[in-house]
Amino acid sequence: AQSVSQHNHHVILSEAASLELGCNYSYGGTVNLFWYVQYPGQHLQLLLKYFSGDPLVKGIKGFEAEFIKSKFSFNLRKPSVQWSDTAEYFCAVNEDNFNKFYFGSGTKLNVKP
Amino acid sequence: NAGVTQTPKFQVLKTGQSMTLQCAQDMNHEYMSWYRQDPGMGLRLIHYSVGAGITDQGEVPNGYNVSRSTTEDFPLRLLSAAPSQTSVYFCASSYSSGDNEQFFGPGTRLTVL
Numbered sequence: 006a007q008s009v010s011q012h013n014h015h016v017i018l019s020e021a022a023s024l025e026l027g028c029n030y031s032y033g034g035t036v037n038l039f040w041y042v043q044y045p046g047q048h049l050q051l052l053l054k055y056f057s058g059d060p061l062v063k064g065i066k067g068f069e070a071e072f073i074k075s076k077f078s079f080n081l082r083k084p085s086v087q088w089s090d091t092a093e094y095f096c097a098v099n100e101d102n103f104n105k106f107y108f109g110s111g112t113k114l115n116v117k118p
Numbered sequence: 119n120a121g122v123t124q125t126p127k128f129q130v131l132k133t134g135q136s137m138t139l140q141c142a143q144d145m146n147h148e149y150m151s152w153y154r155q156d157p158g159m160g161l162r163l164i165h166y167s168v169g170a171g172i173t174d175q176g177e178v179p180n181g182y183n184v185s186r187s188t189t190e191d192f193p194l195r196l197l198s199a200a201p202s203q204t205s206v207y208f209c210a211s212s213y214s215s216g217d218n219e220q221f222f223g224p225g226t227r228l229t230v231l
Contacts (some may be wrong), residue, residue, distance in 0.1 A: 049210075
């Protein structure tokens with residue numbers, strides 16, 4: 006089965022700091038990759054996704070992620086975080102357009118004002 | 119559009135009791151799924167459906183049952199609740215699987231005593 010690893014379980018940053026959250030997956034074939042965010046008290050929502058083309062994808066709220074196939078990675082970045090980015094972030098993978106999605110364990114980001 | 123709705127929001131059960139978690143969507147999505155979210159483990163897929171009358175197992179299906187008689191509804195049944203099923207349950211829907219964004223419901227927090 007697919008495994009998705011998010012090595013940073015809890016990250017604390019000050020406002021304006023840069024952010025990079027790691028995501029690695031195990032499947033060697035074609036993948037669709039996602040980052041979802043769960044703000045306190047809200048539903049999970051999509052930040053961005055990659056399925057083909059340019060490996061650098063841009064999402065909402067200034068987030069971007071880079072797909073590096075050779076490293077099986079899809080790291081999430083933001084140049085300057087805000088207090089409102091405090092949330093839990095989940096990486097997810099779908100392999101070969103099959104019907105199952107695999108999520109990482111999540112990273113809780115706490116941004117200090 | 120209401121999006122994805124789930125009821126109830128909270129539920130406490132005794133070991134051995136059965137219950138049904140309700141999920142409905144009004145976006146005419148073919149793909150629907152159930153996840154459970156446990157601390158440090160992210161979201162794990164319980165069951166999914168690619169259309170009315172079609173369901174299949176995810177990563178952690180044991181102890182749960184689903185059916186999909188209409189496009190809109192995808193209930194999750196706990197046959198005989200166990201403390202290990204204490205979790206937060208999320209329903210999600212999307213146009214199809216693969217590279218499509220999933221829309222999540224607000225979740226049901228279930229405690230089994």
